[in-house]
Amino acid sequence: QVQLVESGGGLVQPGGSLRLSCAASGFTFRAYRMSWYRQAPGKERELVADITSLGTFTNYTDSVKGRFTISRDNNKNAVYLQMNSLKVEDTAVYYCNARLYPKDFWGQGTQVTVSS
Numbered sequence: 001q002v003q004l005v006e007s008g009g010g011l012v013q014p015g016g017s018l019r020l021s022c023a024a025s026g027f028t029f030r031a032y033r034m035s036w037y038r039q040a041p042g043k044e045r046e047l048v049a050d051i052t053s054l055g056t057f058t059n060y061t062d063s064v065k066g067r068f069t070i071s072r073d074n075n076k077n078a079v080y081l082q083m084n085s086l087k088v089e090d091t092a093v094y095y096c097n098a099r100l101y102p103k104d105f106w107g108q109g110t111q112v113t114v115s116s
Contacts (some may be wrong), residue, residue, distance in 0.1 A: 001026050002025070002026035002027050002098075002105050003023075003024070003025045003026050004022055004023070004024050004096045004097075004098060004105055004106060004107035004108075005022065005023045005107060005108070006020060006021070006022050006094065006095070006096050006107045006108065006109060006110040007020070007021050007022075007023070007110060008020040008021050008110060009094060009110030009111045009112045010111075010112070010113070011113045011114075011115065012086055012112070012113070012114055013114070013115070013116050014086060014087060014088055014114055014115075014116055015085060015086065016086050016114070017082070017083060017084045017085075017086065018083045018086065018112060019080060019081070019082050019083070020036065020080065020081040020083065020094055020096075020110060020112075021078055021079075021080050022034070022036075022078060022079045022080070022096030022107055023076075023077065023078050024077045024078065024079070024096075024098060025077060027098065027103070027105065029074060029077040029098070030053060030054070030074040031053055031100055032053060032098040032099060032100045032103075032105075033050060033051070033052055033053055033098070033099050033100065034050065034051050034053075034070075034072055034079040034096070034097070034098055034099075035047060035048075035049065035050035035051075035096075035097040035098075035099065036048040036049050036050070036070060036079075036081045036094055036095070036096060036097070037094070037095045037097055038090075038092035038093065038094045038095065038112075039092055039093050039095070039109075040089075040091060040092040040093075043092075045095070046061065047061055048060070048061055048064055048068065048081070048094070049061070049064065049068055049069075049070040049081060050070065051070045051071070051072050051079065053100075054074070055071065055072050055074070058070050063089070064083075064090075067083065067084050067085045067086075068081060068082065068083050068084070069081070069082040069084075070082075079096060081094070083112070086112075086114045087114060088114050088115065089114075090112060090114050091112060091113050091114050091115070092112060093109040093110065093111050093112075094109060094110050094111075094112055095107055095108075095109045
């Protein structure tokens with residue numbers, strides 16, 4: 001069955017770094033656009049970054065541009081989110097998403113907490 005398993009979340013101080021990973025299985029990973037979303041308490045889920053199936057193009061929400069980098073390894077069926085210069089406002093549950101219309105798969109999420 002389809003699985004998206006996020007890892008790498010945790011507690012980090014402001015200015016620190018984390019690298020999130022998402023391991024995919026059960027579908028043709030290399031055909032899917034992959035994205036990272038996040039949801040903070042009391043807020044709607046928002047798109048953080050996405051990457052096209054071959055990794056040619058990436059897109060970021062304005063608040064993370066220059067700090068976060070999305071990448072993928074189609075040989076390992078994995079997508080990553082390198083997060084640098086983390087801010088308190090980056091605190092959220094981060095979700096991995098795979099999309100190839102009409103299919104849309106989600107992981108269970110990993111908590112990222114930025115606090116001193």
